[in-house]
Amino acid sequence: MRDCLIDFRKNLIMKIHSNLERFSYAGREIVRFQLPTAEILTDLILTQLNDSLPESTHSHLINGRWENTYLSIERVPAVREVIIAARNIAVEVYGNPLLALFDPVGDSSRPPFWFNLAEPREITGVHDHVHQACISGVFYLRVPPKSGNLFFREEGKEDFVLESIMGNIVLFPSSLRHGVMENRSEDIRISLAFNIFSLPIPAFA
Numbered sequence: 001m002r003d004c005l006i007d008f009r010k011n012l013i014m015k016i017h018s019n020l021e022r023f024s025y026a027g028r029e030i031v032r033f034q035l036p037t038a039e040i041l042t043d044l045i046l047t048q049l050n051d052s053l054p055e056s057t058h059s060h061l062i063n064g065r066w067e068n069t070y071l072s073i074e075r076v077p078a079v080r081e082v083i084i085a086a087r088n089i090a091v092e093v094y095g096n097p098l099l100a101l102f103d104p105v106g107d108s109s110r111p112p113f114w115f116n117l118a119e120p121r122e123i124t125g126v127h128d129h130v131h132q133a134c135i136s137g138v139f140y141l142r143v144p145p146k147s148g149n150l151f152f153r154e155e156g157k158e159d160f161v162l163e164s165i166m167g168n169i170v171l172f173p174s175s176l177r178h179g180v181m182e183n184r185s186e187d188i189r190i191s192l193a194f195n196i197f198s199l200p201i202p203a204f205a
Helices: 002-017 038-055 079-094
Strands: 021-025 029-033 057-062 065-070 113-118 124-127 135-142 150-153 161-164 168-173 177-180 189-196
Touching: 002 079, 021 161, 029 079, 029 161, 038 079, 038 189, 065 079, 079 135, 079 168, 079 189
Parallel strands: none
Antiparallel strands: 021 029, 029 168, 057 065, 065 113, 113 189, 124 177, 135 168, 135 189, 150 161, 150 177
Protein backbone atom coordinates (compact mmCIF):
# COMPACT_ATOMS: atom_id res chain seq x y z
CA MET A 1 0.00 0.00 0.00
CA ARG A 2 2.80 2.42 0.93
CA ASP A 3 4.64 1.65 -2.33
CA CYS A 4 1.47 2.34 -4.31
CA LEU A 5 1.10 5.71 -2.58
CA ILE A 6 4.72 6.61 -3.34
CA ASP A 7 4.23 5.69 -7.02
CA PHE A 8 1.01 7.73 -7.13
CA ARG A 9 2.78 10.80 -5.76
CA LYS A 10 5.67 10.40 -8.22
CA ASN A 11 3.24 10.21 -11.14
CA LEU A 12 1.45 13.26 -9.78
CA ILE A 13 4.67 15.26 -9.78
CA MET A 14 5.33 14.28 -13.40
CA LYS A 15 1.88 15.55 -14.41
CA ILE A 16 2.38 18.79 -12.50
CA HIS A 17 5.59 19.53 -14.42
CA SER A 18 3.57 19.71 -17.65
CA ASN A 19 1.67 22.80 -16.44
CA LEU A 20 4.13 24.42 -14.03
CA GLU A 21 4.47 28.21 -14.44
CA ARG A 22 7.39 30.14 -12.95
CA PHE A 23 7.47 33.88 -12.28
CA SER A 24 10.15 36.18 -10.89
CA TYR A 25 9.23 39.13 -8.68
CA ALA A 26 11.51 41.23 -6.48
CA GLY A 27 14.31 38.73 -7.05
CA ARG A 28 12.29 35.79 -5.78
CA GLU A 29 10.50 32.96 -7.54
CA ILE A 30 6.77 32.30 -7.52
CA VAL A 31 5.31 29.14 -9.04
CA ARG A 32 1.79 28.20 -10.04
CA PHE A 33 0.33 24.91 -11.23
CA GLN A 34 -2.94 23.07 -11.57
CA LEU A 35 -3.15 20.08 -9.23
CA PRO A 36 -4.13 17.07 -11.41
CA THR A 37 -6.26 15.64 -8.60
CA ALA A 38 -7.86 19.01 -7.84
CA GLU A 39 -11.43 18.05 -8.70
CA ILE A 40 -11.51 15.08 -6.33
CA LEU A 41 -9.56 16.78 -3.55
CA THR A 42 -11.58 19.99 -3.76
CA ASP A 43 -14.84 18.10 -3.26
CA LEU A 44 -13.36 16.10 -0.38
CA ILE A 45 -11.85 19.08 1.39
CA LEU A 46 -14.96 21.25 1.04
CA THR A 47 -17.12 18.44 2.41
CA GLN A 48 -14.76 17.87 5.34
CA LEU A 49 -14.54 21.62 5.96
CA ASN A 50 -18.31 22.12 5.97
CA ASP A 51 -18.87 19.11 8.22
CA SER A 52 -16.29 20.34 10.74
CA LEU A 53 -16.84 24.12 10.74
CA PRO A 54 -18.63 24.09 14.13
CA GLU A 55 -15.36 22.79 15.65
CA SER A 56 -13.09 25.33 13.96
CA THR A 57 -11.05 28.02 15.67
CA HIS A 58 -10.09 31.42 14.30
CA SER A 59 -7.45 34.14 14.37
CA HIS A 60 -6.90 37.68 13.10
CA LEU A 61 -10.23 39.45 13.58
CA ILE A 62 -9.95 42.37 11.14
CA ASN A 63 -12.88 44.62 10.22
CA GLY A 64 -15.30 42.12 11.69
CA ARG A 65 -13.91 39.18 9.72
CA TRP A 66 -11.85 36.26 10.96
CA GLU A 67 -8.94 36.03 8.50
CA ASN A 68 -7.95 32.45 9.32
CA THR A 69 -10.11 29.40 10.08
CA TYR A 70 -8.32 26.42 11.63
CA LEU A 71 -9.19 22.73 11.84
CA SER A 72 -7.02 19.81 12.91
CA ILE A 73 -5.71 17.49 10.20
CA GLU A 74 -7.93 14.74 11.64
CA ARG A 75 -10.96 16.82 10.62
CA VAL A 76 -9.74 17.58 7.09
CA PRO A 77 -7.42 14.67 6.17
CA ALA A 78 -7.67 15.35 2.42
CA VAL A 79 -5.57 18.48 3.04
CA ARG A 80 -2.57 16.20 3.52
CA GLU A 81 -2.31 15.25 -0.17
CA VAL A 82 -2.44 18.88 -1.30
CA ILE A 83 0.36 19.99 1.00
CA ILE A 84 2.55 16.96 0.27
CA ALA A 85 2.26 17.61 -3.48
CA ALA A 86 3.11 21.27 -2.87
CA ARG A 87 6.11 20.36 -0.70
CA ASN A 88 7.46 17.96 -3.35
CA ILE A 89 7.30 20.65 -6.02
CA ALA A 90 8.77 23.27 -3.66
CA VAL A 91 11.79 21.05 -2.99
CA GLU A 92 12.53 20.90 -6.72
CA VAL A 93 11.90 24.59 -7.38
CA TYR A 94 13.66 26.12 -4.38
CA GLY A 95 16.36 23.49 -3.96
CA ASN A 96 16.09 23.09 -0.19
CA PRO A 97 15.08 20.17 2.04
CA LEU A 98 11.57 21.09 3.17
CA LEU A 99 9.06 19.64 5.61
CA ALA A 100 5.30 19.36 5.25
CA LEU A 101 3.87 19.49 8.78
CA PHE A 102 0.27 19.08 9.87
CA ASP A 103 0.27 19.45 13.64
CA PRO A 104 0.99 22.64 15.61
CA VAL A 105 4.64 23.68 15.38
CA GLY A 106 6.78 25.01 18.21
CA ASP A 107 4.78 27.01 20.73
CA SER A 108 1.83 27.49 18.40
CA SER A 109 -1.53 25.98 19.35
CA ARG A 110 -2.70 26.00 15.72
CA PRO A 111 -1.76 23.80 12.76
CA PRO A 112 0.43 25.32 10.00
CA PHE A 113 -2.46 25.35 7.52
CA TRP A 114 -5.75 27.23 7.56
CA PHE A 115 -8.74 28.19 5.46
CA ASN A 116 -9.52 31.67 4.18
CA LEU A 117 -13.26 32.22 3.82
CA ALA A 118 -13.90 35.59 2.19
CA GLU A 119 -17.46 36.82 1.92
CA PRO A 120 -18.49 39.45 -0.66
CA ARG A 121 -16.69 42.83 -0.18
CA GLU A 122 -14.01 41.30 2.05
CA ILE A 123 -10.26 41.54 1.41
CA THR A 124 -7.10 40.03 2.85
CA GLY A 125 -4.61 42.72 3.82
CA VAL A 126 -0.93 42.74 2.89
CA HIS A 127 1.23 40.54 5.12
CA ASP A 128 4.01 37.96 5.07
CA HIS A 129 5.00 34.77 6.91
CA VAL A 130 8.71 35.50 7.20
CA HIS A 131 8.89 34.59 10.91
CA GLN A 132 6.82 31.44 10.50
CA ALA A 133 8.09 29.41 7.56
CA CYS A 134 10.33 29.08 4.50
CA ILE A 135 7.76 28.62 1.72
CA SER A 136 4.08 29.52 1.78
CA GLY A 137 1.29 28.40 -0.50
CA VAL A 138 -2.38 28.56 -1.36
CA PHE A 139 -4.76 26.07 -2.97
CA TYR A 140 -7.96 27.48 -4.43
CA LEU A 141 -11.09 25.56 -3.44
CA ARG A 142 -13.91 27.86 -4.54
CA VAL A 143 -13.35 30.91 -6.73
CA PRO A 144 -16.45 32.69 -8.04
CA PRO A 145 -15.80 35.16 -10.88
CA LYS A 146 -14.51 38.54 -9.64
CA SER A 147 -13.91 37.16 -6.14
CA GLY A 148 -10.41 38.62 -5.81
CA ASN A 149 -6.92 37.90 -7.12
CA LEU A 150 -3.71 37.25 -5.21
CA PHE A 151 -1.13 40.02 -5.39
CA PHE A 152 2.44 40.50 -4.21
CA ARG A 153 3.87 43.83 -3.08
CA GLU A 154 7.41 45.13 -2.75
CA GLU A 155 8.34 48.72 -1.95
CA GLY A 156 9.34 50.60 -5.07
CA LYS A 157 7.81 48.01 -7.41
CA GLU A 158 4.48 47.63 -9.14
CA ASP A 159 2.24 44.97 -7.58
CA PHE A 160 2.46 41.54 -9.22
CA VAL A 161 -1.01 40.05 -9.63
CA LEU A 162 -1.89 36.38 -10.16
CA GLU A 163 -5.39 35.32 -11.10
CA SER A 164 -7.05 33.08 -8.52
CA ILE A 165 -8.04 29.88 -10.35
CA MET A 166 -9.88 26.98 -8.75
CA GLY A 167 -7.63 23.92 -8.45
CA ASN A 168 -4.42 25.95 -8.74
CA ILE A 169 -1.63 25.91 -6.18
CA VAL A 170 0.62 28.96 -5.86
CA LEU A 171 3.93 28.71 -3.96
CA PHE A 172 6.21 31.56 -2.94
CA PRO A 173 8.93 32.45 -0.41
CA SER A 174 7.32 33.26 2.92
CA SER A 175 9.14 36.61 3.04
CA LEU A 176 7.14 37.96 0.09
CA ARG A 177 4.44 40.39 1.17
CA HIS A 178 1.09 39.49 -0.33
CA GLY A 179 -2.64 40.05 -0.06
CA VAL A 180 -5.93 39.31 -1.81
CA MET A 181 -8.09 41.85 -3.60
CA GLU A 182 -11.70 42.56 -2.70
CA ASN A 183 -14.24 39.82 -3.30
CA ARG A 184 -16.53 41.59 -5.77
CA SER A 185 -18.71 38.55 -6.38
CA GLU A 186 -21.90 37.70 -4.53
CA ASP A 187 -20.55 34.40 -3.20
CA ILE A 188 -17.90 33.21 -0.76
CA ARG A 189 -14.32 32.58 -1.91
CA ILE A 190 -12.57 29.67 -0.15
CA SER A 191 -8.89 28.79 -0.21
CA LEU A 192 -6.51 26.60 1.75
CA ALA A 193 -3.32 28.36 2.86
CA PHE A 194 -0.28 26.61 4.33
CA ASN A 195 3.34 26.97 5.35
CA ILE A 196 6.22 24.64 4.48
CA PHE A 197 9.26 24.49 6.72
CA SER A 198 13.03 24.15 6.59
CA LEU A 199 15.26 23.15 9.48
CA PRO A 200 15.56 24.28 12.18
CA ILE A 201 11.82 24.43 12.87
CA PRO A 202 10.85 27.89 14.21
CA ALA A 203 9.86 28.10 17.86
CA PHE A 204 6.87 30.28 17.00
CA ALA A 205 4.97 29.18 13.87
